[in-house]
Amino acid sequence: MSRTINWFKYSSPASFYPLAGRLIPWFAALAAVLTLLGLYLGFFVAPTDYKQGEGYRIMFVHVPAAWMSMFIYVVMAIYAGMGLVFNTRLSSLMASALAPTGALFTFLALWTGALWGKPMWGTWWVWDARLTSELILLFLYIGFMSLKAAIDDRRRAARASGLLAIIGVINVPIIYKSVEWWNTLHQGASISFTSGTSMEATMLASILVMGLAFWMYTIVVVLARVRCEILEAERDAEWVAAELGKVR
Amino acid sequence: MNWGSAREFFAMGGYAFYVWGSYGVTALFLIGEVVLVVARKRTITQRLGRRIRMRLEVNNEAQT
Numbered sequence: 001m002s003r004t005i006n007w008f009k010y011s012s013p014a015s016f017y018p019l020a021g022r023l024i025p026w027f028a029a030l031a032a033v034l035t036l037l038g039l040y041l042g043f044f045v046a047p048t049d050y051k052q053g054e055g056y057r058i059m060f061v062h063v064p065a066a067w068m069s070m071f072i073y074v075v076m077a078i079y080a081g082m083g084l085v086f087n088t089r090l091s092s093l094m095a096s097a098l099a100p101t102g103a104l105f106t107f108l109a110l111w112t113g114a115l116w117g118k119p120m121w122g123t124w125w126v127w128d129a130r131l132t133s134e135l136i137l138l139f140l141y142i143g144f145m146s147l148k149a150a151i152d153d154r155r156r157a158a159r160a161s162g163l164l165a166i167i168g169v170i171n172v173p174i175i176y177k178s179v180e181w182w183n184t185l186h187q188g189a190s191i192s193f194t195s196g197t198s199m200e201a202t203m204l205a206s207i208l209v210m211g212l213a214f215w216m217y218t219i220v221v222v223l224a225r226v227r228c229e230i231l232e233a234e235r236d237a238e239w240v241a242a243e244l245g246k247v248r
Numbered sequence: 249m250n251w252g253s254a255r256e257f258f259a260m261g262g263y264a265f266y267v268w269g270s271y272g273v274t275a276l277f278l279i280g281e282v283v284l285v286v287a288r289k290r291t292i293t294q295r296l297g298r299r300i301r302m303r304l305e306v307n308n309e310a311q312t
Contacts, residue, residue, distance in 0.1 A: 043257075048250060054261035058270045065274070104277055112270040119266050217278060224285045231292050235299070244297040245304070 011088050013230040014239045020223040027219045034213035042206040049203075058116040059203075064211040066109035068218060069137060070172050072102035076144075077169045080162035090226075092158035093233060095165060096148060097226035101218050103141035110134060121185055129178035130186035133171060140168040154233065 042060035049056040076098040083091035113131065114124040125131065144161050151157035174181075179188045190199050199207075234240050251257040260267040 044250060046250075048261065053263060054250075055263035055266055057260070057263075057267055061270055061274045101281065104281055108274050108277060111273055115266045115270045119263060221281055221285055224282075224289065228285070228288050228292055231296060235296055240296065241300045241303075244293055245300050 011090050013090050013093065013234055014237065016090055017227055017230050017239075017243070020227050024220055024223050027216050027223070031213055031216035031220055034209055034216055038206060038210035038213050041202060041209055046202045046206045047200065052120060055116070055119050058112050060206045060210050062109060062112040062116055063207050064214045065105045065112060066134070067211055068214045069102060069106035069109050069134070070175060071215075072098050072105060072218060073137060073140070073165075073172055074169065076102060077165045080158075080165035083158055084162045084166070089233065090230075092162060093226055093229040094222075095144075095158075095162065096229050097222045099141055099145050099148075100225070101221055103138060103145070105214070105218075106134065106138040106141060110138065117185075126185050128184040128186060129182035130175065130184050133175040133178050136171055137168075137175060140164070140171060144168070 038060065042057060046057070046060075048054055076095050079091045079095040079098065082088060083095065110131070113134075117126075118124050144165050147164055148157045148161040151160060178184060179186055231240060231244075258264060258268075
């Protein structure tokens with residue numbers, strides 16, 4: 001090998017800050033294009049559902065939001081775990097940057113679920129396994145953020161909240177499997193890794209494109225937020241002075 | 249094409265409240281989050297920038 005790549009280079013806040021800044025516009029453009037494409041597919045290409053009429057179109061925000069709520073939690077817990085094990089500064093900042101967006105998507109999954117449940121099931125809410133475990137996910141995000149904010153010492157705050165994030169990961173497979181393990185009002189997975197899908201192709205495409213759009217959106221806001229976290233954590237560093245000294 | 253007219257589109261087959269309630273709140277929150285993050289970035293840059301310039305001025309005065 002002629003050249004070794006220093007994989008840890010970008011784990012330092014000082015070099016990740018400008019990298020994140022350069023990546024944001026690209027992911028923002030991707031997010032915008034995918035959102036427009038997803039909405040077009042979801043409203044104009046996907047046909048009317050034979051059972052639920054036009055009401056089923058809530059699915060194109062509901063399912064991607066629910067996916068992101070779980071996915072972001074897992075990524076957040078991985079960063080929190082890396083922070084605990086390797087003591088890398090960027091990891092705990094990334095976990096902090098991910099939490100609000102994860103909480104937002106969890107709320108949106110619950111909100112759109114309620115608006116879908118009312119016309120189809122006749123109720124906004126039931127205490128069934130899927131809905132309850134998703135609500136617990138929201139509480140885990142809120143708990144993570146409050147715990148981090150409640151402890152003044154940055155290192156201790158990162159350690160305590162990191163531990164909470166890791167323990168809370170148990171909830172994610174419970175959410176995912178809840179529709180199989182318990183008798184729930186919530187329908188089973190329409191898209192499955194093992195048994196394929198039980199859905200019209202254009203409906204599936206709409207969900208997947210909206211899912212990708214939400215994913216790109218998440219990358220944009222999380223990179224922007226982690227830049228804020230980095231500045232606050234490194235406020236006394238030389239490079240921050242060089243970066244901000246010129247800002248009026 | 250699913251819709252004969254714009255009115256039909258917005259009516260969503262009678263599910264307008266539920267469908268637009270879902271998409272509307274989602275759009276509102278996602279845009280709102282972007283606005284909040286941008287505002288936070290601006291506040292931090294201004295505050296830290298002021299601090300840094302203040303420190304520089306103190307250093308300059310000490311030297312003269």
